[in-house]
Amino acid sequence: xxxxxxxxxxxxxxxxxxxxxxxxxxxxxxxxxxxxxxxxxxxxxxxxxxxxxxxxxxxxxxxxxxxxxxxxxxxxxxxxxxxxxxxxxxxxxxxxxxxxxxxxxxxxxxxxxxxxxxxxxxxxxxxxxxxxxxxxxxxxxxxxxxxxxxxxxxxxxxxxxxxxxxxxxxxxxxxxxxxxxxxxxxxxxxxxxxxxxxxxxxxxxxxxxxxxxxxxxxxxxxxxxxxxxxxxxxxxxxxxxxxxxxxxx
Amino acid sequence: xxxxxxxxxxxxxxxxxxxxxxxxxxxxxxxxxxxxxxxxxxxxxxxxxxxxxxxxxxxxxxxxxxxxxxxxxxxxxxxxxxxxxxxxxxxxxxxxxxxxxxxxxxxxxxxxxxxxxxxxxxxxxxxxxxxxxxxxxxxxxxxxxxxxxxxxxxxxxxxxxxxxxxxxxxxxxxxxxxxxxxxxxxxxxxxxxxxxxxxxxxxxxxxxxxxxxxxxxxxxxxxxxxxxxxxxxxxxxxxxxxxxxxxxxxxxxxxxxxxxxxxxxxxxxxxxxxxxxxxxxxxxxxxxxxxxxxxxxxxxxxxxxxxxxxxxxxxxxx
Numbered sequence: 001x002x003x004x005x006x007x008x009x010x011x012x013x014x015x016x017x018x019x020x021x022x023x024x025x026x027x028x029x030x031x032x033x034x035x036x037x038x039x040x041x042x043x044x045x046x047x048x049x050x051x052x053x054x055x056x057x058x059x060x061x062x063x064x065x066x067x068x069x070x071x072x073x074x075x076x077x078x079x080x081x082x083x084x085x086x087x088x089x090x091x092x093x094x095x096x097x098x099x100x101x102x103x104x105x106x107x108x109x110x111x112x113x114x115x116x117x118x119x120x121x122x123x124x125x126x127x128x129x130x131x132x133x134x135x136x137x138x139x140x141x142x143x144x145x146x147x148x149x150x151x152x153x154x155x156x157x158x159x160x161x162x163x164x165x166x167x168x169x170x171x172x173x174x175x176x177x178x179x180x181x182x183x184x185x186x187x188x189x190x191x192x193x194x195x196x197x198x199x200x201x202x203x204x205x206x207x208x209x210x211x212x213x214x215x216x217x218x219x220x221x222x223x224x225x226x227x228x229x230x231x232x233x234x235x236x237x238x239x240x241x242x243x244x245x246x247x248x249x
Numbered sequence: 250x251x252x253x254x255x256x257x258x259x260x261x262x263x264x265x266x267x268x269x270x271x272x273x274x275x276x277x278x279x280x281x282x283x284x285x286x287x288x289x290x291x292x293x294x295x296x297x298x299x300x301x302x303x304x305x306x307x308x309x310x311x312x313x314x315x316x317x318x319x320x321x322x323x324x325x326x327x328x329x330x331x332x333x334x335x336x337x338x339x340x341x342x343x344x345x346x347x348x349x350x351x352x353x354x355x356x357x358x359x360x361x362x363x364x365x366x367x368x369x370x371x372x373x374x375x376x377x378x379x380x381x382x383x384x385x386x387x388x389x390x391x392x393x394x395x396x397x398x399x400x401x402x403x404x405x406x407x408x409x410x411x412x413x414x415x416x417x418x419x420x421x422x423x424x425x426x427x428x429x430x431x432x433x434x435x436x437x438x439x440x441x442x443x444x445x446x447x448x449x450x451x452x453x454x455x456x457x458x459x460x461x462x463x464x465x466x467x468x469x470x471x472x473x474x475x476x477x478x479x480x481x482x483x484x485x486x487x488x489x490x491x492x493x494x495x496x497x498x499x500x501x502x503x504x505x506x507x508x509x510x511x512x513x514x515x516x517x518x519x520x521x522x523x524x525x526x527x528x529x530x531x532x533x534x535x536x537x538x539x540x541x542x543x544x545x546x547x548x549x550x551x552x553x554x555x556x557x558x559x560x561x562x563x564x565x566x567x
Contacts, residue, residue, distance in 0.1 A: 006349030010338070017337045088333035092394070095297040095329075096350045097322040244300050 003098055007106030008113075011080075015114045020075070028072050028118045035063040036125040053135045054215060057126075061143040061213040064122070065150055066183060066206070073151055074175035076115060077158025078168045080107045085166035100240045104159065104233060111155045119147060139215040146212025149225040153205060154179050156232035163239040182206075250275045250402055250432040251296065256305035258291050265291040267456045269305075273432060275401075278424070280443035280464070281436040283453035284552070289436040290330055292453075293406050296434070297327045310401055323351065326395030326431070330406040332388055336380025340371055340390055343379060344397055351398035365393040369423060385416035392423065403427065405435040409442060421446055440464075440551055452555060459555045467551065474499065475518050476544035479527060480511045483536030488512055491530055497523040511539050 015021045043056040084090040093103065126140050158175040165171050182205040189197055201207045205228070208221040251273035258266040266288040273279050281289045295302050296309060298318040307314045309321045335343060341362060348358045366375055369389040374382055379390055388408070395403060408424065409417040424446055427433060437443055443450045444464035452460040452467070460467060481488050485503060492514065493501050500517040516527065524541055531538045 002352065002354065003350045006346055010335075010346045013342075014335065014337060087336070088329075088331060089335055091294075091299065091329050092327065092334075094299050095322055095325070095327045096347070097319050097352070098350055099319065 004102045004106045004109075007098065007103060008110050011107055011110030012113055015110065020079075021114065024072055024075055025118050025121065028068060029121050031068045031072075032064050032122040033125060035060055035067065036122075039063060040129070053133075054139060057135075057139045057143055057215070058213045061147060062209070065147060065209055065213075069147065069151060069154060070179050070183065071176065072118075073115065073154035074158050074161075074172050074179060077111050077155050077175060078162055078172035080111060080159055081163040082165055082168045082171040086168070094243065100237050103240070104236050108155060108159055108233065111159065112152055115151045115155060116148070119144070119151065136215075142212050142215045142217050145217055146209050146221075149212075149222065150205060150209055153182075153225050153228050153232075156229040156236075157182075160232045160236040160239065163236050179205075250277070250310060251434065252306075252308040253292070253296075254306045256292065256295065256307055257303050258288075258295060258300075259303045265456055266295075266302075269453075269456070269458055271451055271458060271461060273434060275432055276429060277449060278428060278433045278435070278447045280447035280450040281434065281453060282438065282440065282443050282450050283436075284438055287453045288456040289453055290406055291456075293327070293404050293434070293436060296321075296402075297325055297404060298322050323398070324401045326398065326400030326403045328391045328395045328403075328405045328408055330410070330436075332391030334379045334387065334390055334394070337378055339376050339378050340382070340393075341366065341375040343390065344393055347394040348397045353398055361397055361399070365396045368396065368426075369393045370419075385412055385419075388412060388416065388420065392420070396427075400431055403431040403433045403435075405433065407436055407438070409437070409439075452551070454552065454556060475521050475523070477516045477518065477524055477527065478504070478540065478542050478544050479514045479516060479531070480509070480539040480541075481514070481531055481536050482511050482539060483531070483534070485512045487534075488531070488536065489514065491534060492516060492527060495523060495526050495530060497526070515544065 039059045040056055043050070043052045043059070047055060081090070084093060123144070129135070154175075157178050158171070161175040161178065162168075162171040165174075182203070185200050186197065186204040186207055191197075192200065202224075205225075208224045211218045211221050251271070253272070254270050256266055256269040257264070269288070269292060281292065283289050294300055295307055296314060298314050298321050301315040310324045312320045312324070314321050338346070344362045344365060345358065348354075348361055353361055366372055369392050371386065371389055371393060374386055379387060382390065392405075392408070395405070405424070409420050412420065421442065424433065424435065435446070447464060449462065450460075450464045450467060451458055479492070489501050489503065492498060497520060498516055498518050500515075502515045502517075504513040504515045506513055516523075518524075521543075524543075528538055528541050
């Protein structure tokens with residue numbers, strides 16, 4: 001625990017000393033702010049006869065997830081292992097008395113913390129709205145839980161991809177691809193037979209986000225996300241282990 | 250401290266280390282000598298738990314490097330060949346991180362960080378980011394991180410490579426000062442370095458140990474002959490003939506260096522006393538003697554001899 005904490009502190013600090021973090025946070029907040037403004041405008045102008053607030057939040061959370069997080073989170077995770085491989089610092093890291101699990105935990109938690117900070121920044125927008133027009137708190141709580149879990153899924157995927165390569169760009173692009181595929185695969189219902197689509201839907205991160213965006217936290221969705229996180233974390237551990245037989249860093 | 254038995258490491262079809270066995274006692278300073286690609290780094294990486302051997306066993310402080318890897322890593326301080334450290338972290342903070350992952354904390358951590366900063370002379374740059382340091386300072390930070398948890402075994406992979414002569418001397422002195430505190434295994438391809446720092450040298454060639462002895466004994470064993478460089482102002486042919494005639498001189502070879510107007514000769518002899526005769530002969534003949542100096546053996550020479558010995562031995566066995 002103590003060692004994981006030491007690595008965690010180092011990782012979080014290294015985010016804060018690079019301009020990338022500040023640029024990404026600024027972009028993240030701007031884009032989320034833009035969707036907040038435009039989605040709210042849309043429903044206030046065209047939403048007669050509908051439940052404006054729940055519809056608005058549903059659209060906002062889906063926009064934040066698909067149009068912002070999908071692109072920003074892979075940028076956050078791409079350096080985690082790729083940079084250490086490129087620099088060569090990973091050799092020393094592997095010879096410190098750290099278990100692979102402790103290394104992965106330290107890095108995962110650091111990226112999660114940074115993501116949490118970015119996401120917490122966007123809470124300003126609903127807080128502002130609440131001061132103008134109060135709404136049931138549950139809507140926002142469920143949506144943000146979904147965004148958080150989804151972010152952790154993306155981080156787990158990004159961490160795994162980053163452990164495969166020494167190029168940050170390759171790691172970033174390939175994470176984006178994987179994250180994208182998990183989203184897109186059920187978009188076109190005509191693309192597969194009913195049976196295929198049922199299976200794909202069970203695995204699609206998008207279909208599990210739907211309930212959250214509507215203000216509902218379903219334990220099956222939560223377990224799905226936790227399983228995906230566990231799955232990619234195990235893959236990451238396997239990938240680190242490969243140095244034992246590959247003999248390279 | 251180190252017990253290595255029949256170690257073998259294979260990467261695909263390439264055998265990097267084959268049938269290597271050696272033992273290192275507590276407190277010894279051992280040099281692993283060999284040209285690049287001979288398997289030194291592979292042996293060190295196995296000992297540090299970076300990867301396990303394909304077969305054979307390695308134990309450090311009685312612990313198996315494979316099954317008790319974390320325990321072994323706690324005993325070790327390691328300086329990799331090309332020390333790369335996180336460039337955007339300040340020196341003192343980085344050393345604190347290294348101490349923390351090695352289970353130091355509280356006042357002990359603070360005092361160790363101070364102690365290594367003093368020991369390797371990093372006081373003036375302690376707040377500077379590692380990426381902004383010169384290579385010599387970075388090497389010291391590398392050494393400092395290896396020393397932080399007072400390791401029982403210090404593994405240094407080519408600790409002086411790429412440094413300027415002053416820095417090389419500094420690092421060698423540091424290593425010598427560590428005698429008695431840690432057992433040290435260091436790799437080098439400079440024979441001279443091994444002879445001034447190490448108690449014993451293990452010579453590796455293509456993944457095999459071809460000799461293991463004190464550096465002095467190795468020198469004696471290999472140098473059944475002496476080499477002398479002579480620089481003379483005089484006609485090449487005559488000088489060569491005159492020196493060749495001296496009893497005890499086995500070979501005289503011209504060593505042509507374009508920038509040098511004098512006649513340069515390399516002389517191989519059976520004993521050292523011949524040098525005096527050489528000097529007297531040249532002066533008696535009226536030539537100007539510019540230089541007589543012993544040619545110290547390089548690792549390459551040692552290698553040629555040792556590999557030759559081994560081959561002769563093999564032929565006899567077969």
